[in-house]
Amino acid sequence: MIAEKMVGLVNNNSAIRMMFEEGKKLAAQYGAENVYDFSLGNPNVPAPAGLNKAIKEILDEEESTFVHGYMSNSGYEDVRQIVAESLNRRFDTAFSKDNIIMTVGAAGGLNVILKTLINPGDEVIAFAPYFLEYRSYVNNYDGVLVEVSPNTETFMPNLDEFATKITRKTKAVIINNPNNPTGVVYSEDIIKKLAKIMEDKQNEFGTEIYLISDEPYRELAYDGVEVPYLTKYYANTVVGYSYSKSLSLPGERIGYLVIPSEMPDYKNVFAAAGIANRILGFVNAPSLMQRAVAKVIDEKTDIEYYNRNRELLYGSLTSYGFECIKPEGAFYLFVKSPVANEKEFCNKAKEFNILIVPGSSFACPGYVRIAYCVAYETIERSLASFEKLAKEFNLK
Amino acid sequence: MIAEKMVGLVNNNSAIRMMFEEGKKLAAQYGAENVYDFSLGNPNVPAPAGLNKAIKEILDEEESTFVHGYMSNSGYEDVRQIVAESLNRRFDTAFSKDNIIMTVGAAGGLNVILKTLINPGDEVIAFAPYFLEYRSYVNNYDGVLVEVSPNTETFMPNLDEFATKITRKTKAVIINNPNNPTGVVYSEDIIKKLAKIMEDKQNEFGTEIYLISDEPYRELAYDGVEVPYLTKYYANTVVGYSYSKSLSLPGERIGYLVIPSEMPDYKNVFAAAGIANRILGFVNAPSLMQRAVAKVIDEKTDIEYYNRNRELLYGSLTSYGFECIKPEGAFYLFVKSPVANEKEFCNKAKEFNILIVPGSSFACPGYVRIAYCVAYETIERSLASFEKLAKEFNLK
Numbered sequence: 001m002i003a004e005k006m007v008g009l010v011n012n013n014s015a016i017r018m019m020f021e022e023g024k025k026l027a028a029q030y031g032a033e034n035v036y037d038f039s040l041g042n043p044n045v046p047a048p049a050g051l052n053k054a055i056k057e058i059l060d061e062e063e064s065t066f067v068h069g070y071m072s073n074s075g076y077e078d079v080r081q082i083v084a085e086s087l088n089r090r091f092d093t094a095f096s097k098d099n100i101i102m103t104v105g106a107a108g109g110l111n112v113i114l115k116t117l118i119n120p121g122d123e124v125i126a127f128a129p130y131f132l133e134y135r136s137y138v139n140n141y142d143g144v145l146v147e148v149s150p151n152t153e154t155f156m157p158n159l160d161e162f163a164t165k166i167t168r169k170t171k172a173v174i175i176n177n178p179n180n181p182t183g184v185v186y187s188e189d190i191i192k193k194l195a196k197i198m199e200d201k202q203n204e205f206g207t208e209i210y211l212i213s214d215e216p217y218r219e220l221a222y223d224g225v226e227v228p229y230l231t232k233y234y235a236n237t238v239v240g241y242s243y244s245k246s247l248s249l250p251g252e253r254i255g256y257l258v259i260p261s262e263m264p265d266y267k268n269v270f271a272a273a274g275i276a277n278r279i280l281g282f283v284n285a286p287s288l289m290q291r292a293v294a295k296v297i298d299e300k301t302d303i304e305y306y307n308r309n310r311e312l313l314y315g316s317l318t319s320y321g322f323e324c325i326k327p328e329g330a331f332y333l334f335v336k337s338p339v340a341n342e343k344e345f346c347n348k349a350k351e352f353n354i355l356i357v358p359g360s361s362f363a364c365p366g367y368v369r370i371a372y373c374v375a376y377e378t379i380e381r382s383l384a385s386f387e388k389l390a391k392e393f394n395l396k
Numbered sequence: 397m398i399a400e401k402m403v404g405l406v407n408n409n410s411a412i413r414m415m416f417e418e419g420k421k422l423a424a425q426y427g428a429e430n431v432y433d434f435s436l437g438n439p440n441v442p443a444p445a446g447l448n449k450a451i452k453e454i455l456d457e458e459e460s461t462f463v464h465g466y467m468s469n470s471g472y473e474d475v476r477q478i479v480a481e482s483l484n485r486r487f488d489t490a491f492s493k494d495n496i497i498m499t500v501g502a503a504g505g506l507n508v509i510l511k512t513l514i515n516p517g518d519e520v521i522a523f524a525p526y527f528l529e530y531r532s533y534v535n536n537y538d539g540v541l542v543e544v545s546p547n548t549e550t551f552m553p554n555l556d557e558f559a560t561k562i563t564r565k566t567k568a569v570i571i572n573n574p575n576n577p578t579g580v581v582y583s584e585d586i587i588k589k590l591a592k593i594m595e596d597k598q599n600e601f602g603t604e605i606y607l608i609s610d611e612p613y614r615e616l617a618y619d620g621v622e623v624p625y626l627t628k629y630y631a632n633t634v635v636g637y638s639y640s641k642s643l644s645l646p647g648e649r650i651g652y653l654v655i656p657s658e659m660p661d662y663k664n665v666f667a668a669a670g671i672a673n674r675i676l677g678f679v680n681a682p683s684l685m686q687r688a689v690a691k692v693i694d695e696k697t698d699i700e701y702y703n704r705n706r707e708l709l710y711g712s713l714t715s716y717g718f719e720c721i722k723p724e725g726a727f728y729l730f731v732k733s734p735v736a737n738e739k740e741f742c743n744k745a746k747e748f749n750i751l752i753v754p755g756s757s758f759a760c761p762g763y764v765r766i767a768y769c770v771a772y773e774t775i776e777r778s779l780a781s782f783e784k785l786a787k788e789f790n791l792k
Binding site: 006013020042043055059067104141271284 | 397405416436451455501508512665674678682685
């Protein structure tokens with residue numbers, strides 16, 4: 001008797017989440033140290049020490065009814081101002097608290113902005129490969145997700161095809177930079193071209209087309225690569241951020257939306273997003289965690305840890321004959337499957353206790369995602385198994 | 397360019413939340429001690445001391461990547477088992493972790509179960525007066541909220557009218573016990589009659605009709621009154637709980653759903669609810685707070701504090717000539733407006749710096765809600781103003 005929309009989802013649940021559950025079972029069976037679970041973007045680096053210290057100070061120094069109580073649905077005003085000023089320092093922007101809505105993670109933020117913008121039948125464009133939850137989020141508001149096919153040479157957005165997919169019904173475009181699952185970072189040049197296409201289409205159709213930038217991996221960029229701040233390139237941009245990766249807090253559900261004043265309908269969008277945060281049942285971002293991230297606003301995760309993982313895993317897998325673009329950001333390798341049906345490859349990997357996620361889960365079959373946000377030692381221990389796996393498929 | 401559904405909401409935002417924002421402005425203008433803000437159910441009693449202690453212990457003793465990391469979308473298994481066992485001890489039920497889904501507060505839980513159950517056009521019945529957000533929650537899934545009119549003599553559910561409003565399209569019934577905004581508690585006798593009506597209608601129509609019990613006020617019952625546990629009376633019951641009031645944690649967004657195994661379609665409903673929790677963007681209930689409430693599972697807020705408030709405010713207002721049922725639970729008085737248009741009354745009250753919410757916000761015009769989850773001293777200081785207000789309307 002469940003809703004019709006849910007039936008398909010129950011029968012075909014998230015491959016990533018099922019892999020996560022399976023990993024727990026395998027760990028119980030073989031011992032955690034003998035299972036190489038690369039399935040989920042669950043950071044292995046602890047939260048910065050300052051975070052727990054900040055939480056304790058808040059509990060000791062601030063009133064319980066304030067710390068654990070209701071605030072405005074958009075979040076504590078002082079927290080929002082601190083977030084705005086941190087962005088201004090780092091990206092030369094000019095935000096204030098009136099541009100920030102604290103949200104229940106980036107997933108909460110994306111749902112808030114989609115609820116705010118989408119009418120039934122509106123189209124939302126995403127570039128494959130993309131995080132498949134985007135489809136569920138868009139469907140929550142009866143929108144239609146429109147895919148741009150992947151450029152498997154570079155995994156940069158296919159801008160020619162993009163231009164042809166924008167219609168009068170296009171209400172939003174979602175990009176994810178640095179990218180899950182490929183690890184690529186879209187350069188300023190690409191962002192400028194993308195913005196130009198969107199501006200032109202807005203003018204052609206006389207519509208507003210929103211660019212929704214999902215940025216949980218913003219701080220995870222290697223080798224000094226720059227990640228452009230999108231509000232500077234396109235006025236109808238909404239940024240969704242999460243502290244899940246940058247502070248290793250994925251379970252805490254804490255993030256924010258940026259809605260810039262330059263947006264032509266800024267006032268309505270900002271007001272509606274605050275209301276959407278309430279009526280979707282989030283009500284507000286978790287209160288203690290809002291105050292905690294504000295206290296450690298300039299702390300970052302240990303990017304060098306992930307960089308070591310990246311170098312070891314990328315170097316080893318390519319030496320075994322696997323094909324893969326070297327990621328510049330996030331903590332994923334997107335590896336070409338040695339057989340066309342990558343699910344077969346994932347199943348074979350599982351025989352070696354290696355858990356990886358099929359590219360079909362990102363609208364990009366023929367590839368697999370390997371999340372390297374694990375212990376360095378897990379990667380070290382897994383290498384012999386990866387080498388055997390390569391031999392199974394006669395690589396090299 | 398916001399979504400059509402949002403336009404009306406932006407133009408006609410929650411009266412309760414607007415009052416809350418207004419209260420902050422008045423407090424800045426006149427000083428917080430001279431503003432009597434009875435608008436929001438934001439507990440003034442601090443969280444139990446054990447809660448902050450539990451948080452610190454967790455931070456000291458448990459792994460950061462575990463405490464702040466992803467877990468199953470339904471919540472930590474040990475936390476869910478602790479919640480289940482606590483319910484079993486107190487209500488003689490037989491739940492296990494497989495009946496519990498940790499949620500982002502009760503508002504999150506209600507959205508999860510409505511997403512799980514509601515097809516577009518399905519009807520959901522609520523008894524006026526009711527928390528008006530129910531209408532938004534039902535509309536989120538394109539359901540239709542059907543009201544049963546209030547019984548203003550007793551504020552008990554109008555069961556005769558209820559029976560006539562159940563149709564083949566009725567998918568769910570929401571009750572809120574103890575009740576916001578009236579403070580009444582539905583007795584076992586009433587629950588049995590309500591359950592009988594629903595059983596009969598299920599049989600008549602060959603449908604499943606779910607009883608959704610929204611229970612953030614369960615622990616706030618005075619004078620030893622019993623609050624029946626609904627899964628024991630009706631198999632298709634889902635309980636939504638929140639720690640917002642019982643542990644004074646409304647900002648933390650932590651609660652749970654109970655989905656009993658006796659429910660005929662239990663397996664699908666439980667699986668779909670876990671997925672709904674994920675795809676609505678909650679992902680999971682905040683992780684640290686899950687672990688914290690489990691450690692203080694048997695702690696309760698200081699009910700005697702609210703009881704003193706209740707006695708003082710009820711006794712004083714009735715002595716000034718206001719009409720009101722004495723509440724047995726929650727922390728609200730639902731007072732008859734001395735003039736038919738209660739908004740006029742609320743505006744007059746605001747001239748005395750008293751902030752109260754019109755009954756229209758609960759589908760029950762002609763009444764006002766006074767939230768007495770404030771400092772006892774606030775009530776004391778407000779009494780002279782309430783007395784003047786009564787005189788303005790020639791009461792007594």
